[in-house]
Amino acid sequence: xxKIFILFSVLASxxxxxxxxxxxxxxxxxxxxxxxxxxxxxxxxxxxxxxxTATDSVTILWKVIASDFPADWxxxxxxxSNGTGICDLNLCYPMYSLWPATGNMQCKYPVGSGDYHFxxxxxxxxxxxxxxxxxxxxLQNQAVPTDxxxxxxxxxxxxxxxxxxxxxxxxxIQLYPNPASNEVNLVYEGLSDVKTIAVYNLIxxxxxxxxxxxxSANLDLENVxxxxxFARLMNAQGDVLATRKFAKQ
Numbered sequence: 001x002x003k004i005f006i007l008f009s010v011l012a013s014x015x016x017x018x019x020x021x022x023x024x025x026x027x028x029x030x031x032x033x034x035x036x037x038x039x040x041x042x043x044x045x046x047x048x049x050x051x052x053t054a055t056d057s058v059t060i061l062w063k064v065i066a067s068d069f070p071a072d073w074x075x076x077x078x079x080x081s082n083g084t085g086i087c088d089l090n091l092c093y094p095m096y097s098l099w100p101a102t103g104n105m106q107c108k109y110p111v112g113s114g115d116y117h118f119x120x121x122x123x124x125x126x127x128x129x130x131x132x133x134x135x136x137x138x139l140q141n142q143a144v145p146t147d148x149x150x151x152x153x154x155x156x157x158x159x160x161x162x163x164x165x166x167x168x169x170x171x172x173i174q175l176y177p178n179p180a181s182n183e184v185n186l187v188y189e190g191l192s193d194v195k196t197i198a199v200y201n202l203i204x205x206x207x208x209x210x211x212x213x214x215x216s217a218n219l220d221l222e223n224v225x226x227x228x229x230f231a232r233l234m235n236a237q238g239d240v241l242a243t244r245k246f247a248k249q
Contacts, residue, residue: 026149027054027141028109030116034152038206043083043121048151050089050116050139052109059142061104062088067135072128073120073157074099082128083121086137089114099135106142118153131238132156132196132209154209156198157238175231179247180221187216188233191241196234201227221248 030048037046052058064086067074074095075082085094088107098105118135122128134154141147174187188194197217199208207224210217219231226248233242 027058027144027147028052028060028139028149030139030149030151031113033150034154035118036154036156036206036209037118038123038156038158038204043119043123044155046118046153046155048116048118048153049113050109050149051113052111054111057108057110059106059108060088060139061106061142062137062139063102063104064098065136065138067099067133069095069099069133069135070129070131073122073133083119085119086135087115087117087119089116092119095135104140116151118155120155122155122157128157129238130157132198132206132234133238154206156206156209158204173233173242173244175244175246179249181249182220182222184219184221184231184246184248185216186219186231186233186244188242189215191215191233193235194233194241195236196238198232198234199224200230200232202229224248 029051031051032048035046035048037044050060069084073082073084075084076096085092086098087093088105089109090107091105093105132154134152136150136152139149139151172188172190174185176185178184186197192215194212194215194217197210197212197219198206199210199219199221201207207229208219208221210219228245228247231244231246232240233244234240
C-alpha cells in the first residue's frame with residue numbers, strides 16, 4: 001500500500017509539472033524585439049506585428065513603459081500631436097495619451113500575425129527637434145500575465161540642411177578596423193558628450209542605433225550587410241558632433 005501511495009505521489013508531481021510547463025509556454029511573440037526607422041516625406045509606419053502561436057485568439061494588454069521622446073515628439077491633446085502614436089489591430093493611440101503615464105490598452109488578436117505598429121509624421125514639422133529617441137512597450141497575455149513580450153521602436157528625425165550639425169570632424173576620433181567585419185570600434189576622447197551613435201547607409205537609411213557612455217564604443221555589425229556606411233556621433237539633443245565613413249566587408 002505504501003509503494004502504491006508513493007507511486008501516486010510521484011505521478012501527481014509529474015502531471016503537475018507538465019501542467020505548469022504548458023501554462024508557462026508563450027502564446028505570442030513580436031516579429032522583432034527592436035526596430036529602427038527614419039521618418040521621411042509625409043511620415044512613417046514602423047511595423048512590429050504580433051504573432052499569436054496559441055491554438056486560439058489571445059487578448060493582449062499593452063502599455064508604454066519607457067521612452068525618451070522629447071515633449072515636441074509626444075505632442076499634446078490641445079495642440080499638434082505630430083501624428084505620433086502606436087496602433088494595435090483595432091485602434092491608433094496618440095503618444096500623448098500613452099506617455100508618460102497610462103493604463104493598459106487592450107486588443108484581441110486571432111491566431112497568426114496581426115498588425116502592431118508605430119506611426120509618426122514628425123518629419124513634416126520643421127519645428128520638431130531632430131535626434132534619435134526610443135519608446136518601449138510591454139505586452140501581456142491577459143489570461144496569463146507572466147506571458148509577456150517587449151517591443152522597442154528607435155526613431156531618428158533627421159536635421160534640416162545646415163542645422164543640428166556641430167563641426168567636430170577634425171576631432172581626434174579613431175575608427176578601426178576599417179574595413180570592418182562583425183564589429184567596429186570608435187574612440188572619441190575629445191567628445192565627452194556623445195550619447196548616441198547611428199550607422200547610416202549611403203542613401204541615408206538608419207541601419208543601427210547604439211546608446212553609448214564614456215569616450216569609446218564597440219559597435220556590433222553582425223546584422224549589417226556589406227557596404228559603405230557612415231557612423232554619426234550625436235549628443236543628447238540629436239546634434240551630430242562628428243561623422244566617420246567606413247566599409248563593412
